[in-house]
Amino acid sequence: MANETRKLTMVKAINLALHQEMERDDDVMVLGEDVGVDEGVFRVTEGLLKKFGEQRVIDTPLAEGAIVGMAVGMAIYGLKPIPEIQFSGFAFQAFHQIENHAARYRARTRGRYHIQMVIRMPYGGGIRALEHHSESEEAYYAHTPGLKIVIPSAPRIARALLVSAIRDPDPVVFFEPKALYHAVREEVPDAEETWPIGQARVAREGTDLTLIAYGSMLHKCLEVADRVKVEDGAEIEVIDLLSISPMDGEAIAASVRKTGRAVVAHEAQRNCGVGAEVMARIVETAFLQLQAPIRRVTAPDVVYPGFARERGWLPDAEHVLSAVRETLRF
Numbered sequence: 151m152a153n154e155t156r157k158l159t160m161v162k163a164i165n166l167a168l169h170q171e172m173e174r175d176d177d178v179m180v181l182g183e184d185v186g187v188d189e190g191v192f193r194v195t196e197g198l199l200k201k202f203g204e205q206r207v208i209d210t211p212l213a214e215g216a217i218v219g220m221a222v223g224m225a226i227y228g229l230k231p232i233p234e235i236q237f238s239g240f241a242f243q244a245f246h247q248i249e250n251h252a253a254r255y256r257a258r259t260r261g262r263y264h265i266q267m268v269i270r271m272p273y274g275g276g277i278r279a280l281e282h283h284s285e286s287e288e289a290y291y292a293h294t295p296g297l298k299i300v301i302p303s304a305p306r307i308a309r310a311l312l313v314s315a316i317r318d319p320d321p322v323v324f325f326e327p328k329a330l331y332h333a334v335r336e337e338v339p340d341a342e343e344t345w346p347i348g349q350a351r352v353a354r355e356g357t358d359l360t361l362i363a364y365g366s367m368l369h370k371c372l373e374v375a376d377r378v379k380v381e382d383g384a385e386i387e388v389i390d391l392l393s394i395s396p397m398d399g400e401a402i403a404a405s406v407r408k409t410g411r412a413v414v415a416h417e418a419q420r421n422c423g424v425g426a427e428v429m430a431r432i433v434e435t436a437f438l439q440l441q442a443p444i445r446r447v448t449a450p451d452v453v454y455p456g457f458a459r460e461r462g463w464l465p466d467a468e469h470v471l472s473a474v475r476e477t478l479r480f
Contacts, residue, residue, distance in 0.1 A: 155337040160330050163305035163338050164194050164270075167312040168232070170342065172202050175230065178316060181208040182217055182234030182270075191236050192272060192331055218244035218269065222251045225265040230316060238271035238325065239282035245290075252321040253296030268315045268322045274366055274417050275464050276329030278457035285454050286365075286418035291323045292395040292427070298322045298347050299395040303368040305336040310345035311392065318347060327365040334369070350398035352405070356387035359411040359478055361470070362402060362428055364391040367415045367447075370467040374474055377467075384478055394424050402428060403435035410441035411480075413473045417464060420448040442480035445473040 158166065172178045179202075184191055186199040186209040199207040210217050214235055221231035235241045241248070248269065256264045275284035292299045300315060300322060302308035308326070315322040353368060354375050361371040368390050375386035387405050391397065406412045412432055414425040425446040432444055447469045455463050 154340045156340065157335050158305050158338045159332050159335055160302070160305045160308050160326070161192055161194055161332060163309040163336070164312055164326065165196055166338065167309045167316070168195065168198060169201070171313060171316045172198065172206065177228065178230045178232065179206040179208070179224070180232045180234065181210055181221060183210055183212050183236050185209060185234050190234070192328065194270075194326075195234070214240050214243035215247055218247040218252065221267050221269075222247060222255070222265060225252075225267045226255070226263055230266050232268045232270060232316065235269065235271045237279075237283045238273035238287055239285050241269075241271055241287070248291070248297070248321075248323075249294050253294050256320065257296065264319050265321045266319050268312070268324050270324045270326060272328040272331075273325045274327045274329055275454065275460055276366060278460060281454060281456065284460070286416070286449070288325055288394055289418060289423050292424060296321065297395065298393070299325065300347055300393045301325045301327065301365045302392065303327070303330070303353075303365055303390050304334055306338045306343070307345060307351070307390075307392065309338055310343040311347070313342065314344045314347050317344070322347065325365070329366045330369070345392065348393045348396040348398060350392055350401040351390045352387065352401070353390040354386065354388040356385035356409065358384040358386065358409055359413065359474060360387045360389060360402075360405040360409045361413050361415065361474065362389045362391065363415045364394060364424075365417065367417055367465070370465075370470055371415055373467050374470045377471065378474060382475065382478065386474065397427065397431070399431045399435060402431060406432050406436040407439045410439050411477050412440075412444045413447065413470065413477055414444065415447040415465060415470050415473075417449060419451045420446060421451045423448055442477045445477050447473050
């Protein structure tokens with residue numbers, strides 16, 4: 151069993167993690183809109199109701215505040231709920247429950263109670279969805295003390311990260327880049343895997359520049375790194391953040407000290423985004439090794455457009471390539 155693998159999409163890998171964690175621990179349960187009978191709007195919860203029953207897989211009304219509020223109560227009682235928000239753009243209806251209660255409960259009770267829950271949220275653009283279905287709001291949550299924010303970039307790491315998130319004693323917001331749900335297949339072992347929350351990974355090693363990304367942007371950065379090697383002869387190191395709160399500042403600093411140049415790329419808007427935090431940390435820890443200004447590749451600071459103009463709004467590989475070449479030439 152330990153060496154057996156299955157080639158899975160991210161949807162199937164997350165589904166595998168849910169199945170295995172619910173088998174392992176009777177306190178783990180799932181709730182949200184259409185997660186039971188309809189098996190999830192993206193089919194992430196497929197098969198859970200049939201296997202674990204309606205006491206552990208709960209269909210809820212269309213009421214995000216009630217979903218997260220109920221999960222907070224469950225966690226205080228000792229359960230390990232996994233509420234699903236169908237699209238992250240609607241999570242603001244539950245933000246008061248997340249910020250006022252889930253994030254604060256450990257501090258408010260001086261450690262007597264903690265909220266062990268994972269809020270799953272599909273996020274990001276690229277699937278031609280409507281307004282409120284495509285935004286990237288991770289910075290709102292990363293700015294909130296008491297929350298851990300993780301974003302997988304591929305099936306195998308998604309499964310491992312979700313297992314770690316479910317077992318973490320504190321609330322974790324698990325952003326799922328829905329553009330990647332079916333875009334990539336990977337061999338995923340049946341045997342249990344975890345990935346430490348707060349630890350980045352080097353997705354590609356290099357010596358001339360560090361590209362820092364997460365979620366769907368990681369794949370555009372890897373594409374650029376391959377192209378720059380062939381066309382420019384430069385070796386680009388690509389860091390996959392995986393966790394934006396806590397952020398692995400040591401991994402970022404170590405890479406930039408080695409390469410001397412950095413470009414940060416994310417799908418969200420620029421102003422006060424995660425890229426700004428990454429740049430600040432580089433300046434604080436690797437300023438003397440920098441050989442060029444740090445550049446950001448982001449979406450513009452305007453409201454997410456209708457799907458007809460989505461491609462023009464989202465940063466793509468050409469934007470990343472331009473920033474990389476400007477930084478290399480400096």
